[in-house]
Amino acid sequence: MATEERTSMDGFRHEGGCHCGAVRWTFETAHRLEEFTPRACDCDFCTRHRAAWVSDAAGSLQVRDPGGQLRRYRQGSGQADFLICGNCGVLVGVTCVDNDGLRRGAVNRNSFDERHLLGAEVVASPQQLAPEAKLARWSQLWTPATLP
DSSP states (O other): OOOOEEEETTEEEEEEEOSSSSSEEEEEESSOGGGOOOEEEOSHHHHHHTOOEEOOTTSEEEEEOTTSOEEEEOOTTSOOEEEEETTTOOEEEEEEEOTTSOEEEEEEGGGBTTGGGSOOOEEEOGGGSOHHHHHHHHHHHSEEEEOO
16 A cells, blocks of 8 residues: 555655554655655664665654654764664654754654655765754754654
């Protein structure tokens, strides 16, 4: 069953989550999945998970965790919370709180239900940035997000 769903004349709803289904998310954007170029972070944590991030600063992201399986992990500069299912271990997303107090996030390419529709990834190196530059970059790229 396709999970890319048109929400209006100019928007799409994309779905995804972890392997066991305990943690799910909805990503709304004006873009089809084919239009995204996932950003593969080259830090040790992300490379071990083969993570590549998808976001839209003009979109919205809602994470759902009805069973309480969502775990948060901080590493590196400690500014971002990596979102991991405590049951199956899948890395589904990442969030931060920007300088304006807004929670922003990105979803892992590997957690999209229709991940085969995404474009090829490009490598990004945020670990080379100072903490304030990372936050500024995420504030421009990541999606406004709500978490449980």
